[in-house]
Amino acid sequence: MTRADIAIVGAGAAGLMAAIWAGRTNPNRKIILLDGAEKIGRKILIAGGGRCNVTHYVVDEQAYAGASRNAIKKVLRQFDVEQTVKFFSQIGVKLKREETGKLFPTTDQAKTVLDALLREAKRFSTILSGHRVDEIIDKGHQFEITGNFDTIQATKVVLATGGKSIPKTGSDGRGYEMAQSLGHTLTPRIFPALVPLTVPRNHWLRDLKGITLPVRLELWGPTGKLLESFENSMLCTHFGLSGPAVLDISRYYLDAAAHDPDIKLTINWLPQWEYDQLAGMFKKEREKTALQWMRGQLPERMVKTLLSQLFESAEPNPANLAINQLSKSDRQRLAKMLVRFEVPVAGDRGFDFAEVTAGGIPLKELRLSTMSSRICPNLHFCGEILNVDGRIGGFNFQWAWSSGYLAGISV
Numbered sequence: 001m002t003r004a005d006i007a008i009v010g011a012g013a014a015g016l017m018a019a020i021w022a023g024r025t026n027p028n029r030k031i032i033l034l035d036g037a038e039k040i041g042r043k044i045l046i047a048g049g050g051r052c053n054v055t056h057y058v059v060d061e062q063a064y065a066g067a068s069r070n071a072i073k074k075v076l077r078q079f080d081v082e083q084t085v086k087f088f089s090q091i092g093v094k095l096k097r098e099e100t101g102k103l104f105p106t107t108d109q110a111k112t113v114l115d116a117l118l119r120e121a122k123r124f125s126t127i128l129s130g131h132r133v134d135e136i137i138d139k140g141h142q143f144e145i146t147g148n149f150d151t152i153q154a155t156k157v158v159l160a161t162g163g164k165s166i167p168k169t170g171s172d173g174r175g176y177e178m179a180q181s182l183g184h185t186l187t188p189r190i191f192p193a194l195v196p197l198t199v200p201r202n203h204w205l206r207d208l209k210g211i212t213l214p215v216r217l218e219l220w221g222p223t224g225k226l227l228e229s230f231e232n233s234m235l236c237t238h239f240g241l242s243g244p245a246v247l248d249i250s251r252y253y254l255d256a257a258a259h260d261p262d263i264k265l266t267i268n269w270l271p272q273w274e275y276d277q278l279a280g281m282f283k284k285e286r287e288k289t290a291l292q293w294m295r296g297q298l299p300e301r302m303v304k305t306l307l308s309q310l311f312e313s314a315e316p317n318p319a320n321l322a323i324n325q326l327s328k329s330d331r332q333r334l335a336k337m338l339v340r341f342e343v344p345v346a347g348d349r350g351f352d353f354a355e356v357t358a359g360g361i362p363l364k365e366l367r368l369s370t371m372s373s374r375i376c377p378n379l380h381f382c383g384e385i386l387n388v389d390g391r392i393g394g395f396n397f398q399w400a401w402s403s404g405y406l407a408g409i410s411v
C-alpha cells in the first residue's frame, strides 16, 4: 500500500495549484497528485480557444454566481490578480492584458501555462496520471483511496475533481459522489453554465447561422423586472445561439427558467437603442422604409429574415412604406423585433459543450480561510467542484488559482 501525507485528487488547474502551494509551504511532505486522465491538463489546453485566458485584469465577486458573493470574495481576496500575475511570472509565464481586460500568456499558447504548472508541481509532488479514484474512505486518522490502482493511504486529501463540463477531459462528476460519501451535500441543482442555447428545430433563427454580431441579451422576470443583462457578441448557429453574450447569460436563464416558466430571454440586436427610444423615433421616421432603415445597421441576410417574419404575407408590403406610415401595432412589432425579441429557448447543449458547471458543494460547508471541510476533518476542496461559477473572461481559472492556493497552503 502506498502512503502519502497529502493526496490531491484531480490535477486540473485547481489541483495543480494546490500541489504547488502545498509543496512550497511544506517541502518535506510526501504529496501525490492523482488524475484519472492519461493526459493531464486537457481542459487547460483547450481553454480560451487554445490560448488559455488565465485571469482578468479586474476580478471581483460580481463576476461570479452560485454561492454568496461575499463568500466568494473571501476566497478571491486571499490570492488576487496581482498575486496570480506574480506567481505565473515566477514559474516562467509572462501574461499580457488584452483590450477586453483578459490576461493571456504572451506566447498565446495554453501549453506554456500547462507546462509551467506541471514543471512546478513535479518539484514537490508525484503526479500519477491514469489513476482514476473511485472511492475515498475516511478511516479516522487517515483516508483510504481506491480506484484502478493499489490502495493509497493519505493523512490529508484535497478534492479537486472539477465539475461535469466536457466529461471527456476527465471531469465527469464522480468527485461529487465522493464528497457526498464523506458527509457533504450538493446544491439542489447541478447544471451546465457558459453553455450554448438551442431553439426549436424549424425556427427561422437557425437560418441566421454564421452571423456574428454585438447584441444585448436581457433576462426578464415574470413581473417584467430586468434580472440580468449581458452585452457582447453573439453567434447564430445551426442549433441556436452561442458566443460570449449567450454563454454568459445561459446560467442565469437556465437557473431562472427551472423555477419559473414565465421567464423571458430577449435579444436587442441594436444595443445602442432602447425600446421606448426606438418606438418614439419610428413615429417620426417619414423618409426611410423599414428595409432602408435596417440596412447598414444589420447584416443584409438578417434584415431580410427579420422583415419576412414581420410582414410576410401583407400586401402592399409594409416593409416598403416609410416607417411612420406603418400602423402603430406594426411599428411596435418592428421595434420589438429589433430590440426586445423574445428567444424561444428549447434547451441547452448540455455538459458536453458547457465551459463550466453551476452548482456543487456549498461553500458554507467549508472554512473559507483554509478551504477545509467543516464536516470531514483533514479534507479540503478547491476549484469547480464547489458551488461557484464565473462569467467568461478568465474568472473561472481565477477561482481555481485562488481556491487552489488556499487549499495548498493550508493542507
Ligand SMILES: Cc1cc2nc3c(=O)[nH]c(=O)nc-3n(C[C@H](O)[C@H](O)[C@H](O)COP(=O)(O)OP(=O)(O)OC[C@H]3O[C@@H](n4cnc5c(N)ncnc54)[C@H](O)[C@@H]3O)c2cc1C
Pocket: 009, 010, 011, 012, 013, 014, 015, 034, 035, 036, 037, 040, 041, 043, 044, 046, 047, 048, 049, 052, 053, 054, 055, 131, 132, 133, 134, 160, 161, 162, 163, 165, 166, 169, 170, 171, 172, 173, 174, 175, 354, 355, 356, 382, 383, 384, 385, 393, 394, 395, 396, 397, 398, 400
Ligand atoms: C472549452 C473550455 C474553455 C475554457 N476556457 C476558459 C478560459 O479561457 N478561462 C477560464 O478562466 N476558464 C475557462 N474554462 C473553465 C476552466 O477551464 C475551469 O473552470 C477550470 O479548468 C476548473 O479547474 P478544476 O481544476 O477545478 O477542474 P478541472 O479542470 O475540470 O480538473 C479536474 C481534474 O480532475 C480529474 N478527475 C475528475 N474525477 C476524477 C476521479 N474520480 N479520479 C481522478 N481524477 C479525477 C479530471 O481528469 C481533471 O483533470 C474553460 C472551460 C472549457 C471546457
